[in-house]
Amino acid sequence: MRYEELMRLAWREALLAFKRAPVLSVLSITTIAFSLFAFGLFGLVALNIRHQLSQLEDRVEIRAFVVDGTNAEATSAALGDIGSFPEVLSAKLVTSEEALVRARKELGEFSDVFEAGILPASIDVKLKPGHNDPATVSAVAGRIKNYDFVDDVRFGEEWVQKLYRIRNIATLAGAVLGLAFAGVAVIIIGSTIRMAVLARAREISIMRVVGATDGFIRSPFLIEGVLKGTLGGLLALLMTWLANTLMGRFVFSAEFFDMKYALAGVAAGAMIGLLGSAFSVGRHLREV
Amino acid sequence: MIRFTHVFKEFPRTGLALQDVSLHVGKGEFVFLTGPSGAGKSTILKLIFLEERPTKGEVKVSGVSSVTIRGRDVPKLRRKMGVVFQDFRLLEDRSVEANIAFALEVTGTAPTAIGAKVSRLLGQVGLASKATSLPRELSGGEQQRVAIARALANDPVVLIADEPTGNLDERATRGIFQLLRDINASGTAVIMATHDLELIRRAECRTIEMNHGQIVFDSAEQVSANPAGGDAL
Numbered sequence: 083m084r085y086e087e088l089m090r091l092a093w094r095e096a097l098l099a100f101k102r103a104p105v106l107s108v109l110s111i112t113t114i115a116f117s118l119f120a121f122g123l124f125g126l127v128a129l130n131i132r133h134q135l136s137q138l139e140d141r142v143e144i145r146a147f148v149v150d151g152t153n154a155e156a157t158s159a160a161l162g163d164i165g166s167f168p169e170v171l172s173a174k175l176v177t178s179e180e181a182l183v184r185a186r187k188e189l190g191e192f193s194d195v196f197e198a199g200i201l202p203a204s205i206d207v208k209l210k211p212g213h214n215d216p217a218t219v220s221a222v223a224g225r226i227k228n229y230d231f232v233d234d235v236r237f238g239e240e241w242v243q244k245l246y247r248i249r250n251i252a253t254l255a256g257a258v259l260g261l262a263f264a265g266v267a268v269i270i271i272g273s274t275i276r277m278a279v280l281a282r283a284r285e286i287s288i289m290r291v292v293g294a295t296d297g298f299i300r301s302p303f304l305i306e307g308v309l310k311g312t313l314g315g316l317l318a319l320l321m322t323w324l325a326n327t328l329m330g331r332f333v334f335s336a337e338f339f340d341m342k343y344a345l346a347g348v349a350a351g352a353m354i355g356l357l358g359s360a361f362s363v364g365r366h367l368r369e370v
Numbered sequence: 371m372i373r374f375t376h377v378f379k380e381f382p383r384t385g386l387a388l389q390d391v392s393l394h395v396g397k398g399e400f401v402f403l404t405g406p407s408g409a410g411k412s413t414i415l416k417l418i419f420l421e422e423r424p425t426k427g428e429v430k431v432s433g434v435s436s437v438t439i440r441g442r443d444v445p446k447l448r449r450k451m452g453v454v455f456q457d458f459r460l461l462e463d464r465s466v467e468a469n470i471a472f473a474l475e476v477t478g479t480a481p482t483a484i485g486a487k488v489s490r491l492l493g494q495v496g497l498a499s500k501a502t503s504l505p506r507e508l509s510g511g512e513q514q515r516v517a518i519a520r521a522l523a524n525d526p527v528v529l530i531a532d533e534p535t536g537n538l539d540e541r542a543t544r545g546i547f548q549l550l551r552d553i554n555a556s557g558t559a560v561i562m563a564t565h566d567l568e569l570i571r572r573a574e575c576r577t578i579e580m581n582h583g584q585i586v587f588d589s590a591e592q593v594s595a596n597p598a599g600g601d602a603l
């Protein structure tokens with residue numbers, strides 16, 4: 083049989099199936115949509131956590147306090163050295179006076195308590211993006227600490243590590259829950275297609291009697307599965323977008339998936355539909 | 371053309387449905403398969419169109435052996451056979467012509483050739499005027515004619531009919547039987563399982579009688595192996 087001819091017949095049968103069992107079809111599309119919607123919501127949360135974290139990461143910096151009375155040449159030489167570390171974005175000197183100004187600004191009304199000269203000068207180091215992980219931060223801090231005139235180095239060790247732990251947990255939870263949702267969706271679409279298969283068991287047995295190949299019998303169901311999966315994916319995308327927009331209006335504005343992820347979500351729906359129906363039809367064809 | 375050699379068929383729970391069955395049906399023969407309920411008639415027919423495989427022994431159809439055939443070659447072999455059931459098995463939501471066209475589409479007949487072929491088949495079974503009717507708008511006898519037309523769609527060498535008149539009244543039975551005889555006269559072998567002893571007696575065709583999964587009488591064997599005749603059991 084020519085391929086185009088097979089496709090034409092398979093599409094006809096798949097559309098007929100939609101028309102004959104509209105309730106069942108809508109049910110399976112909605113179940114796929116809701117599974118992916120749940121997945122999508124979680125994905126949005128993970129996406130936004132990551133996004134927030136990457137903004138926070140930008141603020142990670144290392145502050146090395148300089149011993150009082152260190153001469154200017156030594157510090158500026160050190161500044162040059164540190165600035166040329168491969169992980170370092172920028173290094174700048176904050177004099178004791180500047181530190182006081184900054185502290186006054188940050189602390190507002192309590193600014194009176196500071197007297198000139200109390201605060202030590204420091205070298206403030208910013209790291210390049212992608213070098214903000216706890217290991218790199220403490221390695222760079224260690225190297226800076228080797229200068230004799232450096233008194234103490236602060237880099238919010240705990241804070242950096244906590245940040246990373248949260249991000250890792252979010253990623254892991256996203257992956258685990260995502261897989262669980264996808265699994266549930268495959269099972270759901272599998273059983274709705276199975277209902278469709280059983281509803282057409284008679285037709286399948288007649289097809290076999292007149293000499294249809296298993297491939298011929300299978301193809302309309304697979305098309306039906308992909309079609310339902312794609313529609314479910316699109317519906318899920320719409321629901322996720324609506325949820326995101328509503329949240330943006332009433333709570334806080336959040337990032338939405340870019341085109342690549344949105345397409346991947348729809349493709350995941352199609353894949354779930356295909357797997358579910360392949361599984362159900364395969365099982366039925368083996369049973370009878 | 372169809373040959374059973376020492377065929378046994380055992381089902382998981384019900385046990386032996388066929389015991390050591392050997393038989394041969396030649397091209398263009400008309401054969402009745404009879405016997406009490408549970409004797410194994412349907413099982414023999416299922417083995418012929420490969421819905422079941424023998425537990426032991428060999429079933430050969432058109433030179434293809436049940437022992438060596440690969441699963442994906444089964445559909446091809448089935449296209450050489452037409453099958454008709456007691457309950458017609460038509461697709462209820464399609465017209466008569468769509469039901470027949472279905473068998474042609476499924477086997478990859480060129481779309482342009484289907485229309486003419488369906489009309490010819492409908493004419494052959496005497497239903498030319500019912501092409502667009504739905505199955506439920508037809509009598510039982512007419513529905514069985516549609517099923518027969520569908521079975522003939524791929525020009526089978528053998529037509530297998532499992533109690534095709536089981537749901538029909540006397541008149542419709544005679545009509546269907548006559549149709550099967552006509553089909554047989556044009557060269558297609560017919561194997562028909564039936565309980566209708568009256569029909570068998572009047573028809574004077576080869577008759578195989580089954581009981582408890584064994585052949586207990588074969589009018590063809592009877593003539594050659596025991597020319598003097600003898601009792602059937």
Ligand SMILES: Nc1ncnc2c1ncn2[C@@H]1O[C@H](COP(=O)(O)OP(=O)(O)OP(=O)(O)O)[C@@H](O)[C@H]1O
Nearest residue numbers: 381382383384387406407408409410411412413414
């Ligand atoms: N799929 C099956 N699974 C288990 N046992 C079966 C199956 N098909 C048939 N049998 C058994 O095989 C035996 C023969 O059945 P078969 O259907 O061939 O009888 P039959 O001669 O066609 O009877 P009837 O005249 O009632 O149609 C019966 O005992 C039946 O229970």
Ligand SMILES: [Mg+2]
Nearest residue numbers: 411412413532
């Ligand atoms: Mg039977």
